[in-house]
Amino acid sequence: MTSLFDPYDLGPVHLKSRIVMPPMTRTRTTEGKLPGDGDVPNALMAKYYGQRAGAGLIISEVNDVDQTSHGYARVPGIHSEAQVRGWRAVTDEVHRQGGTIFTQLWHVGRLAHSSILPNGQAPLGATAERAEGSEVFAHGPDGRLRFMPVDAPRVLGTEEVPAMVRTFANAAANARRAGFDGVEIHAANGYLIEQFMNSVLNTRTDRYGGSLENRTRFLMEIVDAVVVEFGPGRVGVRLSPFGKYGSMPADPLTEETFLYVVEQLGRRGVAYIHLLYELLPDGNMESAEFKPRYLDHAMLAKARAAFPGAFIWCGGFTDRARAEASLETGLVDLIAFGRPYIANPDLAERLENGWPLAVADRSTYYTRDGEAGYTDFPAYANDSTAGIAA
Numbered sequence: 001m002t003s004l005f006d007p008y009d010l011g012p013v014h015l016k017s018r019i020v021m022p023p024m025t026r027t028r029t030t031e032g033k034l035p036g037d038g039d040v041p042n043a044l045m046a047k048y049y050g051q052r053a054g055a056g057l058i059i060s061e062v063n064d065v066d067q068t069s070h071g072y073a074r075v076p077g078i079h080s081e082a083q084v085r086g087w088r089a090v091t092d093e094v095h096r097q098g099g100t101i102f103t104q105l106w107h108v109g110r111l112a113h114s115s116i117l118p119n120g121q122a123p124l125g126a127t128a129e130r131a132e133g134s135e136v137f138a139h140g141p142d143g144r145l146r147f148m149p150v151d152a153p154r155v156l157g158t159e160e161v162p163a164m165v166r167t168f169a170n171a172a173a174n175a176r177r178a179g180f181d182g183v184e185i186h187a188a189n190g191y192l193i194e195q196f197m198n199s200v201l202n203t204r205t206d207r208y209g210g211s212l213e214n215r216t217r218f219l220m221e222i223v224d225a226v227v228v229e230f231g232p233g234r235v236g237v238r239l240s241p242f243g244k245y246g247s248m249p250a251d252p253l254t255e256e257t258f259l260y261v262v263e264q265l266g267r268r269g270v271a272y273i274h275l276l277y278e279l280l281p282d283g284n285m286e287s288a289e290f291k292p293r294y295l296d297h298a299m300l301a302k303a304r305a306a307f308p309g310a311f312i313w314c315g316g317f318t319d320r321a322r323a324e325a326s327l328e329t330g331l332v333d334l335i336a337f338g339r340p341y342i343a344n345p346d347l348a349e350r351l352e353n354g355w356p357l358a359v360a361d362r363s364t365y366y367t368r369d370g371e372a373g374y375t376d377f378p379a380y381a382n383d384s385t386a387g388i389a390a
Helices: 043-051 081-096 158-177 192-197 217-230 254-267 297-306 320-328 347-353
Strands: 008-010 013-015 019-021 057-064 101-106 135-139 145-149 182-186 235-239 272-276 310-314 334-336
Touching: 019 347, 043 081, 057 081, 081 101, 081 158, 101 158, 158 182, 158 217, 182 217, 192 217, 217 235, 217 254, 235 254, 254 297, 297 310, 320 334, 320 347
Parallel strands: 019 057, 019 334, 057 101, 101 182, 182 235, 235 272, 272 310, 310 334
Antiparallel strands: 008 013, 135 145
């Protein structure tokens, strides 16, 4: 039987277990001191990630690849020197605690609001279609941060795409300098890359629209550029086939696109594909079961046959039994535990020993209240009350 606690070789990266802490935005950054610094990782974040270094693999919260990607207030980036220094403190602490850490790179595309973009500019999109019904954390008319409807985007011009690809390559180079063991490209959840891949939303008539090859060209160019910076086996890609987050329209070509992308990523030396179950508007995950209306066993088996790397499954896992049952299917290699890692810095140890899990107060997920709800959760072995819901 495959155990969560079996070691796993992810390309050149050795993992001590099959347990993954996936990206979770927590908005604990510090505002940069100089123009262009952006939101900067800090010592509190280093403590947070270091506490969770018992995971086989940590994938940090997402990073803006440049200032035009700042879709949510207090989300860090990796495009400035201040941010690189901040992340270096994080990776140093994770490595000191014996952990392995990748970081996630994104561009939000049309899921943004002009109040937190440079010079109040419009968001960028694969097309000019607004993501009706979607909101982001930005400044309201009174200047206070709140959830605001996204603005209508400006189309990313054909001549602008190569420069956007370079921002991902530069971000990957910065991640390497910051000490990360690898990077994950966020091509899910209705953000810019998926906006290009969706056959309904993408109505472009240039070399980035129309055919399957054209719609996925942007992702492949980014992957190629990032692999050059970080090397084969140290780049992952996150996908969310059939997902509706970010006001994404239902795509009748989802399976065709997914299987083509998987095969192409395998050719490019991508280490893993991180599959995200549908993220609902309230932030909750659907069940971790493989359901035909999302991603069933047959479709995943086809992907497995086409991709030589690893599959990470993320979607509501909270216990060892269900996680190991998913591993036993042979369709996935690593299991990501999201929300349980918020209140359980020693989650791997709790799962291995059958200790109860603490539950975090949702109101502390996205605050700037220092350690409260962030780094103040004790390890179970050090506190007999650690299994009580917060």
